[in-house]
Each structure stands twice: as structure tokens, then as C-alpha cells.
Amino acid sequence: MTDIRKQLQAAFEIEHREHLQAIRAALDNADRSTIDMADVFRRAHSLKGAARAVDLPAVEEVAHRLEALFARVLDGQQSLDDATTAEAMANLDTIEDLVAEALSPPGAPATGTAAQERKPPTPPVAPASPPAPSQAESGPARTAKTEAAAPAESGSGTYLRVASEQMEQLSGSMYQLLAELQAGESLNEALRRIEIDVRGLRRSWDTLQGQILSSTAGRGKADGLRPSVNTAVPRLRDFDQDLKALFRRLSALARNRTQSAWSIDQAARRLRDDVERVSLIAAETVFGGFGHMVREIAREEGRDVHVRTIGLDLQVDRQVLQALKDPVMHLLRNALSHGVEPAAERSAKGKPERGEIVLELASRGGRLVVSVRDDGRGPDLARIERVAVERGLLAPRAEGAMAPMMDQLLSLVFVPGFSTAGEVDRLSGRGIGLSVVAEAARRLHGSVLMRPRFPWGTEILLNVPFTAARQSLLLVEAEDRMYGLPSHAVARLLRLPAAALESVEGRPTVRIEIGGEDVVVPVIAIAALTGSPHAQIPIEAGNVKAVLVRHGARHCALAVNAFHDVRAMLVSDVDAVGLGDMVSGTVLLEDEMPALVLSPDLLIEHWVKNESHLAAGGLGLAPAATDQRGATTILVVDDSITTRTLEKSILEAQGYRVLLSVDGIDALNVLRSGEAMVDLVIADVEMPRMDGFGLLQAVKTDPRIASTPVILMTSRADPEDVRRGLDLGASAYITKQKFDQRELLATIGQLL
Template identity: 55%
Template structure:
């Protein structure tokens, strides 16, 4: 089975259960009240049919089609609700559930089910079919099997794997000593061969003794050599097995973001409603697989950032319209995986950070000195870094969202505990963005080992942009600060350079120079960069990061500890290192020192918005389009898609939409898009199972650029149509 089909079947397994449960809930109500509305049940049957087609399960599609016909008549009122009809509908639902559950075996829809549903659709009495034993048929591709495992068991297994890897590092250290002894014995053997020549010729008895000793030494040498080879081979195999096992165990703990944050959209809408703010919530990347522990530990910080976005992003509708914004506030919660890190972004299109107010509040709370005419103006990123200081808050009143003096420091503290970083920046063209970056796994990171001031430190590589070897002659003076000119993204950027030991507090620590060369680590925080000179670099490798417990540790800089060669090494937070440099040079640094202006990419991949209430169909279309290089956004219905289109937060190049969807169907979405002057030019493809000539004509009359039917779905037709329209 291909990976894509396995993914689609896994998605279908979840989706079909949701549809069956929803239809059964409606039938339960209908058993008590015949006047119940069957529209949702009809839509569910329609979605089940489309999803079954996407994963190529014609038997399920056939039953769903018959269920849809019956529910359509019930919705229209042309069919009466009675016990035989409800029993027949449950029979069809049970058949689907039984078929999907037995995909790994020999599934077969029991004879009589489809005939019964046909009779019910015609309003005739349904027979009472007997379900025969499942008959053997051609073996289909095996389905993916799933096992429910308690999260505590997975987390305990992960902890044991971490301990195993630590023990393995100790074994490797012993092995290194063993190999060293092997080398020493080899050297001893060579020395012995040279020394033994003369004694052998001079004394017969001595020669016999030397021959015995020589034989024993050779036996020792052969045994030690064989043992050393066996050890190296076993250690290599053990290391490979350990890495595979570590990867496999870690993947067990991965869950989709939606499993933890699925309710956050509703929570934000509830918060906004309490504040009298109209809000549209956009979620992205909710299908990303992430360590559950990381997601759980980020829940409170993320919710705090969302509260902050609602509390500080609200504006009167007339004010927003005057600025060219939609009347309602748009808040985006996006998850992405970048360079082995999880990036969480909370963005709003409100007024954006009030830098003057931030500076005033910081001065009032003693976080900044009072400004003077001679003092240089602080840059935006310097001011925005202050909002994460303990006790900083610009809220005036105390309410459910803000004003308790805690501010964003609780976010920074929680993110630091995960060995991560958080920044706040102004949005483009307006609003604010808070970006959290943490490891995808709770305690394992890729680190770079460096020497500075006679000590060894570890720096997570996510904050290291590059390693530098600079001639001393390259050092320049910029506003009283040593700096070096570096080419970054085609631009000359003046980057400050200082000794890491000096930044960490070592008195009178100069920039270390080796010959005529300076070794430095280029760190980045947001768009700000600085270079820290070090005594030397070591290797880059994966390490288990633990808590650092010692007196005198600067916890603003130190994010954890590891054991390197039996000795502890402090893990430094690269984000905090840049932040400390910004604070230390706040009074004399140039505003552009180490700063590369944000640049938008000249060419971006076309963005396609897929609108479909079926998770299986969305998964299929997303896989097809991303494989062709398109950027894909997803919406579950027309209302959510229209909010996204009108928000202006992302440029949509083309829309592919289903017709049958809750809240707003595809026809209504198409009509709303074509009636909006700002959206009317976006190419729009309807892709639906509704293939009647009347539906096709209606879609094209409303302005659809293409009308594709799922019954004849061929990904080549979809890709060719998109290629033609773009």
C-alpha cells in the first residue's frame, strides 16, 4: 500500500465514523419526533459518498448513494418516517461500518442491503434481509491497523529511550578508551620487535624466554585486535539500531495539532464575543504531526497570545474600514515545521504594537532609562523585546483578558522551559505577529559545541545562521562598536562582533584571536544578527537536554545542560544571547546594526484554496497539488473560505470548492466571490459529485471557470485545468 493511500484510509476511517455518528444521532431524534430536520444527515451521506470515492471504496459509495437518496426525500418531506424505514437506514449504516472495519480481511456488503435501501427510497415496505456469512473474495490491499496506546505509556517509553541513548554514549566512551589501548598495544608490539633482535642472538636461554614472551604477546595482540574489531562492529550496529528505535518511538508520540488545538477557534470567538469584538479566526497547519508533550506545554502560552491579540487588536468597524481593512478583526493561528523546529504564529490585523506606549511603560517600570535628546532612539525590535520582561503590561483596565500585570512574561518563561524562543513584531501591512519557536521534540535537540573563556558550551543550531572564520583585518568600527561586514541574502550587513566570554560576564575578556583569524558564531533573532567570537568549534550532534541545576547560573541565558564526555556543558539560548547584546548596546548601537530589512520573495508558488467538508477529499487534493509545487490552504466550508478570502491576510490564486457543504455551500461561495469586486478575478473551480446538467449549468452561470465531477475524477484533469487557469 502506498503512503498516500494509507494516509487517505486513515483519514477516511476517522471521517466515516463522524458521518455515521451524526446520521445516527438524527435518526435517534426522528424516532421520537418525525418532524426533525434531515438536511444535516443528507449532507453527511453526500460527504460520505464523496470520501468513499476518494479512497476507491465503491461498495461504500454505493450504499452512501442510496442513503443519500432516502435522506433527500425525507428532507423534502416526500417520504414518511416510520420504524421500518429507520430500521433500514440503520441497516445501511451498519453495513458501511462493518465493511470498513473488515478492510484488512475480505469485506463484502451483505446481499439484500442495497435492495432494501432501494425499496425504502421508493417508499415501499422493506423486507427483513438475513445477513449471510461474509464470503471470500479477492484479497484487497491490506488496511492500516491502529492500536490505542495510553499517552503515559508512550511518554514512559520515550524517557526510557532517552536513558538508553545516554547509556549508549557511555558505552561509546568506554569503546574509545578500548580502541586507544589497542593502538598502544600495537605500538608496544612494534617496539618489542626492534628490541628483541639482539637478546635472541646473545643468549640461548634468554632467547627461549623471549620467544615465549613473544608468543604470548602475539596471542594477546591477536585477541585484543579481534576483540576491538568485534566491538567496533557491534557498536556500529547498536548505534544504528538505537537511532532507528529512537526515531520510531518518537513518532509514536506525534499527534496532529488539531487533536490539542481543535477548540481554539471557538475559544477565540467566545473571548471576542465577551469583548464585543467581531472576529474571524483562521487556522493553518492543524494537520502537522508534533510531539504531544510539546503541544500540551504550549497550550497556555498560545492561549495567552490569542487573548493578547483579541485584547489589543480590537478596533471599531468604522476605523477599520477607513484603513482599508475588513470590518471584523482577523486572527490567525498557524503551525509550521521549519528546520526541525515547531513554529507557532499568532497574527492579528489590528492597530499593531504601540511603540511609544511600550517605551513609556518600560520607563515607568524601570526597565528603560528615561529618554534624553542625546540618547539614540531605540529600534522597534529592541522595544518589542521588552514586552516579554516580567511585570510588563500596557493594559489599562483589568478584565478577563488583560490588566493583571503578568503580561507576556508568562509566555516567555514557558517557551524558555521548552528550550525555545518567542518574538513580537509588527505585521505587514498592519497588525502584530508573535512567533514562538521550539524543538519538535521535548528534550532532544541538535547542538553545536563551542569553547569560550576556558569552558565548553552548547548552542542549539536553530539559532546559528553560520560559522565564521574572519581575518582580523576585516574588523571595522561602527558607532564605537567592533563590527564585520557580511554578505547576507545579497546584501552587505554590518554585524556587531564581540567575545562570547565577555557577553557571558567574564571581566576583561577580549575577542579571542588565533594567529590572524577570529572564529565566530553568527546568531540570529528575528531579523537581528550578531557574531560571537569563540576559542574554538566542536562537532554538531543530537543531544538530550536536561535541566540545569547549579548556584550562580544565569537562567536568562542558560536553557539547559547536557553531558559531554562525562562533563556537564551548559546549553545557551541563542535568542537570549542576541537579546542580551541588544540590551548591552542599547545606548550606542546604530538602529540598523546587524539588521537585514525584511524582504518579500520575488516569486512565490501559486496558492490554491481547497474548500471541502470531507477531510479525506481535502487530504487527497492537498497531496496532489503540493506534489506539483502548489501552496495549499484548506477550508471546511464556504463560510470559512469566504472569511479567509476577505481577510486579505494571504493572496489566493485559485479556489477549488465542493458544492455540498454546511453553513455555506459551493454555489453560494461562488456567488459571493464573483459579486465581490476585490475577489471576482480569482479563478474558481467547482469540483463536486453533483453532475446533473442543471447543476453544471447553474455553476457555470454563476461564474465558475470550470466544473469537474468527482465521479470522473482524474488528477490529470484537475492539474491541467489549474495549469490552464493560472
């Protein structure tokens, strides 16, 4: 058995015990009328998916029966009486026995005879952890363990088993230490100010001392008081020496404090890096079994699906990965049930009969981005609108009225209970999955976004911090309160002349260039979104300070009183009542006062919901971000800046939207990312890293972008090069020696 297989089973052994314990506690200890059946159902649903991920079909089948039982109770079709509770308990016992059998060491005596009578278990597999642990290491079976695995015969080091709770406490203490050290920076500043004050005092004293001595000596001669002068002068000199000594000690103290603070800061940074290295694990440890799970489900559903996983070697905080496990599982199931069509339907649409589902993890801007995408049907916006109207989430639209914006409709799929499935099956239909995804993203101080892929398919993006506790925040002040905004969502800081504000239906807006487009963006007082609905936009010296935030394609400018600084801070969960969903956590500042951490995504969604008529008009959206395809997009790939500029000017003059790449690898990243919908590629042949032929071959072998036309432009007019390009699938081959912009534009016109 591979190490990753052992790690997956070890994680499942821990997870299944947690779910069983929680469900039993709910059924045993709570009053029947106060049981949170939604939580109990979600646990059964998660247990089923986890069993699928580690290939335990017998456990999955029992968990499915348990999930169906709780679903009937949740829907009011069955009461939670003694008989139902007994049935649920029996299923829980069966699951426990089946897992014990499956994860027991080879040759160990069977412990799950009752489970064998109900459902034959899967064949025994190797243990999830090394046998015969020492007495000092033993503990409750439900305690999570992190284990550095290495071949026993290597003898390269000693490994220690540590309870995950202890690692979490260590990580929390480390972040608290960093927060305290950061708060202590104010002491350095205070000490520096005292040193400056004492230096100024010394200069004043030097001036005053000369004046006193001159005045005293003059009066002594005039009044014949020479003895008193002789007494005063030594005392003044003593005072002067004491003041100089005090200044020297203070300066030395300030230098030592600065050096000490620097050394402590460096040690704390090393400690943070060491703790984070211990806390980080490869994403494959948690997500490694998902590809197999989706393939198995697809086979059972009679669908031919190719599953790709990318970036599972990325190192991520274990807490973050565990929090994302169920959400990602739900997304993969949704991609299969809602996205990928049967082979016959795909063929009728001109698609390859074999569908594709991709799970990709990447690091962008210091954040973890999880993408689950498919090449299936894509979001059914009309169906989403109908379901939203039926559920009262949208008002019925009058005939001929403008349809809601795409981003507004797609945000509704994350509402609890929302589902467009025609019927409930093992994969979908209960409206639980996507709300679980949104809740997990909120708890991790992240965001989730659904968007269509072109020419077909759907992508859901989860954007969360790499670590569960610490994140980078922009601190701002509004109406005498401090707020923190996650810096990943901040596009830029603005200082807007009040005279530049425009009015759209009585609401203040401003024109801002975003992505080369002139976009009308709403300007909203941040206090108006956080409890003071009638708060005015603060204006100081004729200017408005605002933070331009983004969520998906939508932008808003949040007006504040003052900007402070950007810090990496320890974010605590919020348990207080009345703060609203837009507050995702709190941080403590130097004066022990809390600052509220706001979710930019929920702030924008709140504005969209309350100003739906303005949102539907496209306010805050660049033209290319709407659901209507704008100008045709052409990707120009050339390592020569002169050639790129020339071709860009020619194409833009004809109304085309132009993107630029410097070589084949850069272009391939643009094409595969899905960030832009590219209609045609014009590529040079001779380029560093990846030439035009390599780019063409990569495009034509990738089914997602193979249909994109590619024009090769090069100074190489050799017939063999022309033939090679055309054999690889080039739509046209134009030589630069005979370059004629009319020929280029005519070729583009024929291809498009």
C-alpha cells in the same frame, strides 16, 4: 460527541483538578505572607481560558470571579483575610461541582447541588473516557492519562491506558540511555588507539627480534656460547608467538566492539523512534478548541472575526503541547483584544470589516514554530515606548534623539506586568499574558518574537523543540568552560582574521554578508556575557573563532576558544543559583562534567540592553530589517532561470529589491509567510505545479495579499488569455515577444 471533543474534555478534567489542588494548597498550607499570589492568579486565569476552550461558560464565569478576586489581592486592593479565603474556597468548590456535572455520564445522578444553587451548569455531555474501567486501571482522578482512541467495534487492536507520568519517565530513561551510549563512544576510540599502538609495537618487535637474533648468534660463535643461543632463540620465538596471538585477539575484540556498538546504536535509535511515536500526539488534541473559543469571545465583544487554524494535524510531544496551551491561549486573546479593531474602525482604514486571526503550526528546521497573527492595528511602538519609560525600562528620550530600534521595543512587551491596555477587562490589561508566553518559551529552551505584519497586523512566533528534553546543540569552549548553543539559532561558524575587526565606539565589530547585505555585526567574547564582563576576545594564530547567532533580525558574533561538535543531547533544567537567566539548562559530557546550555535569544537581548546606544544605531541589523521600509520589493516568478536572471538584473539596476520564485506554489508561500514585504509580483503564465493564472487567482482570493499588484508576462499573446488574466485581476499583461524593458519599467512605475 467527536473523539477530539472527548480528548479536550479529558484534558480539561485533568487540568482543572491540578489548578484547584494547587490553589487550595496555597490557601490552606502556606503562611499568608508567603503565598505566591502571582502563581495563584495565573492559575485562575488559565482555568478561565481552559473552560472557554471546552465551552463550559458556567465554569468560565466562576473562574473569572475567582481571577478578579485574586487580582484585587495581588494589587493590594483587598487583603487575604479569612473572609476572602472563604470566598475563594467557595468558588473553587463551585467550579469542582460544575465540572463534575458537565462531564458526568448521561443519566448519572447529579453531584453538584451546591453548584446548581449558585449557577446552572451547562447541559451534561458524554464522558471524557470509556465507562467502567477495570480495577487495575483505576487511580487518582487527577492522574493524567494518554489514551489511543479507536472505534470499539473495529476489533483491530488492544489499547492500554498508561499514566502520563510513566510515559515521561520512560522518555527520560530513553534519552538518558542515548546519552550514556553516546558517552561510550569514547571507549571505541580508546580501543582503536590501543590497537594502533599494539600494531606499532609489533612492527618494532619484528625489527628488534631480528637484531637480537643476529647479535646473539654472532656472540655465540665468537665466545663459544652456542648452548645459550640455543636456549634464547626458542624463548624469543615463544614471545613472538604470544605477541602475535595478543594482537589477533585485540583486533578481533576491536572488530566485535565496533559491530556491537553499531548494532546497539541501531537498536537505540529504533527505541527512540518508538518512544517518540508513542509520546507524540496531534496538536489538535490540545489546540482543537481554540478556534471556537476565540469566535465565542469575539461574538461577546461584538466583533466579527474569522478564525483560521492551520497545521493542527502536526504530531508534537504531548509535554510541549501542554506547556504551550496557556501561552497560545493568551496570544489568541491578545490578538483579539489588542489587535482586531471594531468593524467601523476597520472600514475607516480601508480594511475588510471582518477581521482575521490565524493560529498556525509548522515544522521548520526540525523545530516547532507556532504563529499567532492578526490583521489588526499592529504594534503601537509609540505607546510601548511611553509605557516602558513610565515603568523605568527605558530612559526618557531627549527631544530630537533617535527612537529605540523596533526589535528593542517589541522585546519589552514580554516583561512581566507590561501592558499597553487602557483598562483591565476579561481579555487583557493585567500584563500577565505575554510574560507567561516568554517564560514558557524559556522553559522549553525556545524563543518568542513579536513583529509587525505589512500592510497591517501583528505576528508572534514561538520557536521550540518538538520534544521537551532533547535538542541539537553546538558545543563550544570558552575560558576552559564548555557551553552548548541550540543549533537552530546558529547562522554560521566564522574564522575571522583579527585584522578584519573594526571598531565602533570602542567595540569590536566585523562586516559580514547576510541576505545579500553588508552588515556590521558586533563581536563579543561569549565569556563577557556569561559572568566575565571584562573578558577579552580570544585570538589564536591571528584569527578569531566566532559563532554567528541570530534572534529575529538581530545578529551577533560570539567569540570562543574552540568549536567542538554538534550533538542531540538530553538537556536538564537548571536549579543552581547565580548562573543567570541566559543559562537555560545543562548537559553532561563524557567526563561527567556539566556544560551550560545558553539561550542565544537572551544573550542578544542582554547585549541590546547593555549596549542600547549601539543597538539603537542598527548594529547587527541588515538594512531591510529596520522599522523603515527600504527599497521597493518585487517578486519575480518564472520557471526559466535565464528569464529570472534577466528580469532581476533589469530591476536591480533601477534600485528595486528583487526576490525570486520558481513557480506559483513557491511564490504563494513567500507571499503568505510574511517573511518579506512584497510590493509587486511579476509572474510567468506557463509554469509547473501552479501556473500564473492559478497564482493570480490565489492572490486575489486571499484578503491578506489581495491588494498586491500582479503583472503577467508570457509568450501567450492570445486575446482570450489576455482577457482571462485581466478578468482574474491582473494589473497588467505583457507578452514576451514584444518585451521592452522600458515598457516593463514604465508599467511598474505606474502601479507603484
